[in-house]
Amino acid sequence: MNFSNIISEIEKTDPEIYERLDTRRNVMKGFGNLTGKLALAAVPLALSSMFTKAYGQGTSNVNDVLNFALTLEYLEAEFYSNIVASPVYATLPAPAQGALSKIAQDEAKHVLFLKSVLGAAAVPKPTFDFTAGNGSGTGPFAGYLTNYAVQLAMAQTFEDTGVRAYKGQAPALISNNDVLTAALNIHSVEARHASHIRQMRRALGAAVPAGVDLKPWIDLKQSGIDAPFNTAVQSSYDGEEITSQGGVNLLTVGGMSFTAVAASAAFDEPLTMAQVLAIVDPFIV
Amino acid sequence: MKQRTSSPPIQEEKIISPYGLQRRNMLKFFGASAAIITIGASCKKDDNPMPSNGGINLGSGDVGILNYAYALEQLEAAFYLQVAATPYSGITALETAYLNDIRDHEVIHREFFKAALGTNAIPALTVNFSSINFSDRSSVLNTAKAFEDLGVSAYNGAGKLIVSPDYLTIAGKIVSVEARHAALIRDLLSNGTFADSVDANALDVSKSPNEVLAIAGTYLSSVIDASNLPTS
Numbered sequence: 001m002n003f004s005n006i007i008s009e010i011e012k013t014d015p016e017i018y019e020r021l022d023t024r025r026n027v028m029k030g031f032g033n034l035t036g037k038l039a040l041a042a043v044p045l046a047l048s049s050m051f052t053k054a055y056g057q058g059t060s061n062v063n064d065v066l067n068f069a070l071t072l073e074y075l076e077a078e079f080y081s082n083i084v085a086s087p088v089y090a091t092l093p094a095p096a097q098g099a100l101s102k103i104a105q106d107e108a109k110h111v112l113f114l115k116s117v118l119g120a121a122a123v124p125k126p127t128f129d130f131t132a133g134n135g136s137g138t139g140p141f142a143g144y145l146t147n148y149a150v151q152l153a154m155a156q157t158f159e160d161t162g163v164r165a166y167k168g169q170a171p172a173l174i175s176n177n178d179v180l181t182a183a184l185n186i187h188s189v190e191a192r193h194a195s196h197i198r199q200m201r202r203a204l205g206a207a208v209p210a211g212v213d214l215k216p217w218i219d220l221k222q223s224g225i226d227a228p229f230n231t232a233v234q235s236s237y238d239g240e241e242i243t244s245q246g247g248v249n250l251l252t253v254g255g256m257s258f259t260a261v262a263a264s265a266a267f268d269e270p271l272t273m274a275q276v277l278a279i280v281d282p283f284i285v
Numbered sequence: 286m287k288q289r290t291s292s293p294p295i296q297e298e299k300i301i302s303p304y305g306l307q308r309r310n311m312l313k314f315f316g317a318s319a320a321i322i323t324i325g326a327s328c329k330k331d332d333n334p335m336p337s338n339g340g341i342n343l344g345s346g347d348v349g350i351l352n353y354a355y356a357l358e359q360l361e362a363a364f365y366l367q368v369a370a371t372p373y374s375g376i377t378a379l380e381t382a383y384l385n386d387i388r389d390h391e392v393i394h395r396e397f398f399k400a401a402l403g404t405n406a407i408p409a410l411t412v413n414f415s416s417i418n419f420s421d422r423s424s425v426l427n428t429a430k431a432f433e434d435l436g437v438s439a440y441n442g443a444g445k446l447i448v449s450p451d452y453l454t455i456a457g458k459i460v461s462v463e464a465r466h467a468a469l470i471r472d473l474l475s476n477g478t479f480a481d482s483v484d485a486n487a488l489d490v491s492k493s494p495n496e497v498l499a500i501a502g503t504y505l506s507s508v509i510d511a512s513n514l515p516t517s
Contacts, residue, residue: 095476095477098477099477099479102477102480103480105487106480106483106487107487109485109486109487110486110487112486113486113487113488163461166457167454167457167458167461170444170450170453170454170457171450171453171454174447174448174450174453177445177517180444180445181441181442181444181445181491182488184440184441184444184457184460184489184491185441185488185489185490185491186487186488186489187441187457187460187461187464187489188437188440188441188460188461188463188464188489189464189480189483189487189488189489190461191460191461191462191464191465191468192464192465192467192468192479192480192482192489193468193479193480194465195464195465195466195467195468195469195472195479196468196472196477196479196480199469199472215383215386216383216465216466216468216469217386217390217462217465217466245397245455245458246397246401246451246455247401248397248400248401250393250396250397253393253396253397253400254395254396254399254400256392256396258389258392258393259389262386262389262390262393263393265386265390265462266389266390266393266394266397266459266462267455267458267459267462268457268458268461268462268465269458270454270457270458
């Protein structure tokens with residue numbers, strides 16, 4: 001369980017984290033007593049409510065956001081590093097190798113860039129369990145190193161989640177033009193990666209649910225990822241299905257009608273920091 | 286130019302036609318055509334707004350940025366409507382499906398901004414696609430790549446100019462879809478080039494409105510006046 005790790009990592013850059021959480025101490029104490037399935041189920045909710053209260057919009061400082069981003073980039077960089085070193089990589093055709101190697105390099109550069117911006121305030125790299133087993137090594141993605149389809153499903157989910165994570169933090173950076181622009185410049189790279197990984201999954205044809213037309217963009221809230229992994233990734237896609245923006249109904253606009261598929265895919269949706277932390281929680285030991 | 290209140294298919298056709306430049310608009314914009322070339326060069330300092338060029342004024346503040354986005358989405362939508370109306374030779378079923386999806390996304394973006402801006406919206410722009418050969422795959426996809434990369438860099442560069450967190454979020458919701466398009470179009474041209482736009486730090490490109498409009502202006506008969514846009 002990485003719950004206390006997340007807090008302690010944040011404490012390194014935000015010494016006031018415990019003060020922010022002061023009124024939630026009982027929640028944290030209670031959390032320590034939870035075990036097994038109950039604890040697993042409680043983590044997202046506990047994290048969600050705690051972070052929402054501790055870091056309401058506008059109170060996050062820039063370093064908090066950057067360290068949050070760095071943690072996600074650590075995750076992606078190590079994942080792709082593992083992928084290109086995995087047994088299946090050597091068996092892939094050159095275009096697939098090239099794409100995965102390119103993305104691996106991009107993510108590694110994002111890590112270096114964010115560390116250089118943060119300097120001494122940068123959080124260290126966590127220990128990851130890419131099976132999503134919270135350190136057990138037996139999570140739903142166990143065996144991913146020898147299964148290319150699962151690797152691509154995970155890659156897609158990480159990229160799509162990364163896009164939503166950066167998007168969600170943009171308002172918290174609104175007062176710092178340079179950092180905001182840098183974050184936006186990473187955000188669109190993650191979207192480019194997501195687009196390509198989705199094309200790779202389409203070309204592979206494997207592990208895509210029957211009847212789903214997997215595209216470079218997100219239709220409705222479809223992950224395009226088949227059982228048994230669909231449930232593990234769905235929270236990365238929930239909320240993407242909305243068809244109205246800023247009070248404008250996109251199904252009927254300007255005298256024209258559009259499908260819910262088109263209206264939802266035309267806009268990607270943000271996730272809050274708490275939602276993203278809950279999603280990546282099983283991957284962090 | 287008259288502002289349309291709705292977009293029935295026939296009017297749509299007229300607006301997007303590469304040769305649909307109406308005569309009075311032609312006369313109106315001929316005199317101003319020299320000004321658009323200097324958009325990028327005329328502003329040396331960021332905090333020194335360039336003078337008005339007499340074109341369609343985007344306005345100031347967040348409304349100006351939304352109109353700026355609306356202008357770019359009009360350009361993209363018009364392009365993909367034309368691509369769908371006159372598909373290039375040799376187009377595959379998958380390419381058609383992708384390009385139709387992108388057309389829908391861009392038209393939705395355009396109509397979203399028009400609706401959101403209400404009476405503050407700039408009029409419908411007149412495009413000039415005379416440099417594009419719509420029957421040629423390479424011409425179409427290279428233009429699409431230019432538009433999508435331009436759109437990504439425009440939204441990335443406009444983020445810091447936006448005051449409202451809600452509008453910033455809206456811009457963020459759109460730019461990642463443009464980046465998904467850009468990556469696909471790049472891959473259709475040359476598989477694996479989806480993120481070749483990035484710099485040494487693997488960061489994507491951001492451009493100022495003046496830089497973007499200097500490029501977009503080459504595909505517009507309408508002249509855009511960005512002189513009141515925020516610069517920081």
